[in-house]
Amino acid sequence: MHKIFSATFIAPNIKRFTIEAPKIAQKRKAGQFVIIRINEFGERIPLTIADSDSEKGTIDIIVQGIGSTTKELNSLETGDTIADVVGPLGKASHIQNFGTAVSIGGGVGTAIAYPTAVALKNAGNHTISIIGGRTKEFVILEEEMKKVCDEVYVTTDDGSYGKHGFVTDQLKELIRTRKIDFVLAIGPIPMMKAVADVTREKGIPTVVSLNPIMVDGTGMCGGCRATVDNKTVFVCVDGPEFDAHKVDFKTLMTRNQSYLLEEKISLEEHECNLNKLQQHSVLTN
Amino acid sequence: MAEKISNKERMKIQRQSMPEQDPLIRRNNFSEVNLGFTEELAKMEALRCIQCPKPTCIDGCPVGVKINEFVALVADGDFLGAASKMKEDNLLPAICGRVCPQEEQCEVKCVVGKKNEPVAIGRLERFVADYERETVGIRVPNLKPKTGKKVAIVGSGPAGLSCAGDLIQMGHDVTVFEALHELGGVLIYGIPEFRLPKSIVKAEIESLSKLGVEFQTNAVIGLTDTIDELLLNGYDAVFIAVGAGLPYFLNISGENLNGVYSSNEFLTRVNLMKAYRFPEFDTPVFNCKDKNVAVFGGGNTAMDTVRISKRLGAKNAYIVYRRSDVEMPARAEEIHHAKEEGIEFILLSNPVEFIGNEKGWLTGVKIQKMELGEPDASGRRRPIPISGSEYILPIDMAVISIGNGSNPIIQKTTPDLQYNKWGNILVDEATMKTSKQGVFAGGDIVTGGATVILAMGAGRKAAAAINEYLNNSKSAILN
Numbered sequence: 001m002h003k004i005f006s007a008t009f010i011a012p013n014i015k016r017f018t019i020e021a022p023k024i025a026q027k028r029k030a031g032q033f034v035i036i037r038i039n040e041f042g043e044r045i046p047l048t049i050a051d052s053d054s055e056k057g058t059i060d061i062i063v064q065g066i067g068s069t070t071k072e073l074n075s076l077e078t079g080d081t082i083a084d085v086v087g088p089l090g091k092a093s094h095i096q097n098f099g100t101a102v103s104i105g106g107g108v109g110t111a112i113a114y115p116t117a118v119a120l121k122n123a124g125n126h127t128i129s130i131i132g133g134r135t136k137e138f139v140i141l142e143e144e145m146k147k148v149c150d151e152v153y154v155t156t157d158d159g160s161y162g163k164h165g166f167v168t169d170q171l172k173e174l175i176r177t178r179k180i181d182f183v184l185a186i187g188p189i190p191m192m193k194a195v196a197d198v199t200r201e202k203g204i205p206t207v208v209s210l211n212p213i214m215v216d217g218t219g220m221c222g223g224c225r226a227t228v229d230n231k232t233v234f235v236c237v238d239g240p241e242f243d244a245h246k247v248d249f250k251t252l253m254t255r256n257q258s259y260l261l262e263e264k265i266s267l268e269e270h271e272c273n274l275n276k277l278q279q280h281s282v283l284t285n
Numbered sequence: 286m287a288e289k290i291s292n293k294e295r296m297k298i299q300r301q302s303m304p305e306q307d308p309l310i311r312r313n314n315f316s317e318v319n320l321g322f323t324e325e326l327a328k329m330e331a332l333r334c335i336q337c338p339k340p341t342c343i344d345g346c347p348v349g350v351k352i353n354e355f356v357a358l359v360a361d362g363d364f365l366g367a368a369s370k371m372k373e374d375n376l377l378p379a380i381c382g383r384v385c386p387q388e389e390q391c392e393v394k395c396v397v398g399k400k401n402e403p404v405a406i407g408r409l410e411r412f413v414a415d416y417e418r419e420t421v422g423i424r425v426p427n428l429k430p431k432t433g434k435k436v437a438i439v440g441s442g443p444a445g446l447s448c449a450g451d452l453i454q455m456g457h458d459v460t461v462f463e464a465l466h467e468l469g470g471v472l473i474y475g476i477p478e479f480r481l482p483k484s485i486v487k488a489e490i491e492s493l494s495k496l497g498v499e500f501q502t503n504a505v506i507g508l509t510d511t512i513d514e515l516l517l518n519g520y521d522a523v524f525i526a527v528g529a530g531l532p533y534f535l536n537i538s539g540e541n542l543n544g545v546y547s548s549n550e551f552l553t554r555v556n557l558m559k560a561y562r563f564p565e566f567d568t569p570v571f572n573c574k575d576k577n578v579a580v581f582g583g584g585n586t587a588m589d590t591v592r593i594s595k596r597l598g599a600k601n602a603y604i605v606y607r608r609s610d611v612e613m614p615a616r617a618e619e620i621h622h623a624k625e626e627g628i629e630f631i632l633l634s635n636p637v638e639f640i641g642n643e644k645g646w647l648t649g650v651k652i653q654k655m656e657l658g659e660p661d662a663s664g665r666r667r668p669i670p671i672s673g674s675e676y677i678l679p680i681d682m683a684v685i686s687i688g689n690g691s692n693p694i695i696q697k698t699t700p701d702l703q704y705n706k707w708g709n710i711l712v713d714e715a716t717m718k719t720s721k722q723g724v725f726a727g728g729d730i731v732t733g734g735a736t737v738i739l740a741m742g743a744g745r746k747a748a749a750a751i752n753e754y755l756n757n758s759k760s761a762i763l764n
């Protein structure tokens with residue numbers, strides 16, 4: 001059992017957790033993830049480690065409530081527990097001094113980009129961060145990024161905060177004005193694909209972190225396979241980070257929709273249970 | 286006392302068949318297919334054993350169970366005595382009685398089998414283990430005095446569990462590390478409930494806990510701790526028994542379409558994550574109801590997979606295998622059960638391409654017919670494609686069940702171990718010693734995908750060698 005030391009919403013539907021996991025806190029490197037299972041009925045889901053504190057023995061994860069498992073997770077509070085946390089899984093990010101490195105986070109993807117931005121800065125890069133959100137409230141970790149990055153740019157789709165437009169607009173502007181040596185892009189698949197298209201033309205090395213459906217997270221099931229450079233890879237052990245210019249984003253997107261119908265059924269069941277619980281607590285209070 | 290009957294009379298008794306669920310009922314449920322012998326059936330079957338002076342059956346058992354002795358005790362009606370005798374050599378008999386390929390091991394060597402059908406040793410083993418568990422509970426043997434030595438076992442599958450069982454009895458402290466959230470490895474995620482009920486696996490693991498074996502789940506050795514860290518952190522020896530956990534794919538076009546699975550994924554979703562009880566359990570699996578399902582391969586895993594798909598409501602469930610039924614590696618009983626449950630076998634057929642629709646979902650597979658040529662390196666006749674024989678089989682789900690390679694996590698984090706070109710760890714076959722001091726390995730990570738009992742045999746061999754290594758290193762320190 002892993003105790004939740006803190007649980008705070010940092011954007012609508014996006015919650016930051018600090019969880020007891022001493023061993024993982026000591027060992028994890030930027031880019032690695034954990035698999036968690038909330039309770040005996042739960043799914044195993046992969047979540048990138050956003051931060052850690054090896055002295056306190058905690059790791060941070062940032063969760064967007066979309067499906068039934070992530071919504072259930074986001075209903076947990078400080079003091080609650082999570083049955084299983086396993087990791088650190090996957091390969092660590094490849095970090096070196098590239099020169100000028102841009103890390104791009106779209107929506108909750110910023111949580112995944114953050115630890116790698118920290119590592120890029122520590123390796124001596126001039127580190128630029130672009131944070132994208134649908135609206136102002138979906139811009140997360142701006143303060144944290146400002147603390148570690150040399151420059152931080154914010155874009156919103158509706159112009160409610162920062163620059164009006166997409167992260168790729170900001171990226172194109174940076175590329176026009178200076179030499180960019182490395183790009184990391186993490187966010188929704190269409191965003192990562194758009195970034196890859198921009199940098200491919202310019203020949204800028206670009207890495208994306210893939211988030212396919214996983215079960216075990218240790219290479220055993222092959223469910224997370226993706227096509228990279230026309231070859232099948234297992235994201236959990238070969239990744240999660242890959243050369244953005246070689247990823248087959250279309251297959252990734254299709255495979256991520258394998259359980260759309262089941263996700264809907266599960267969500268309905270989950271919400272029905274939550275309602276029952278709420279009714280029950282109204283009655284007993 | 287054993288009834289005084291002559292060998293001639295013994296030979297006249299027919300092999301007792303085991304009661305089982307009706308195929309038409311069981312193909313709609315996940316309860317165990319075989320129901321086990323009654324006391325009467327067990328005694329009758331045990332009487333068939335002619336108690337050879339040199340029991341060749343024992344040579345066929347990878348862990349050397351004293352088969353003649355335990356069978357004699359069953360014939361006497363001393364079922365608990367038989368259980369104790371069994372457990373001198375095998376601490377997990379309820380599991381082995383269910384999943385060992387007895388027809389290739391002990392039973393093929395049975396002298397009775399030369400004229401009649403062999404004694405049903407596997408069914409008797411199962412009966413004895415179940416009898417003990419259901420009457421007095423699993424009894425545990427006495428331990429030798431503590432040695433103060435600590436052994437880390439990586440993996441809680443059959444190799445790891447059998448090694449742990451022996452080492453704890455020898456007086457060593459044992460910790461078993463498991464990557465998943467549940468113990469048992471392939472016994473839990475791979476073999477389905479209807480063939481090996483999980484409550485039985487849990488009970489046999491519980492008996493190891495009672496002996497003092499410690500278990501840590503959610504520990505991926507190589508990542509959570511490396512082998513070197515285990516050795517640095519107080520373990521005197523390490524046994525690597527991580528299995529063959531990296532599924533092979535066919536490497537044909539369309540393999541990443543939605544609806545194409547590895548057996549490992551399909552089985553893990555259903556068995557470990559209980560997707561057959563979705564949405565009560567959160568993990569989904571392909572909805573097989575009224576669909577056409579093809580499983581590619583001819584081993585036990587393929588049989589488990591296809592029989593699950595039938596239980597999940599598949600309209601047509603096919604085994605597609607590139608050789609003929611003679612070459613099929615699955616246990617005879619599993620093939621028989623699959624056929625009884627309505628599984629269709631498409632033999633001498635090889636998939637060459639998966640076909641999908643515009644949304645990325647599987648709709649069919651192009652199959653090429655094969656014929657058998659000369660025997661290949663495995664001794665089985667090599668399948669040769671017949672050109673122009675291709676046709677399309679419409680299917681909604683495909684499961685690839687052609688075996689497993691070795692998982693790369695230990696290899697990447699323990700470079701000073703020696704591996705073969707397939708990533709299997711190289712060991713001294715007599716001792717299971719690796720090239721690294723204090724590190725032993727056994728089971729599928731050494732042999733490639735094999736059987737539960739071979740892995741258990743390797744675990745026991747390693748336990749003996751680890752015991753010797755620890756005793757010698759003790760005297761080395763004192764000197």
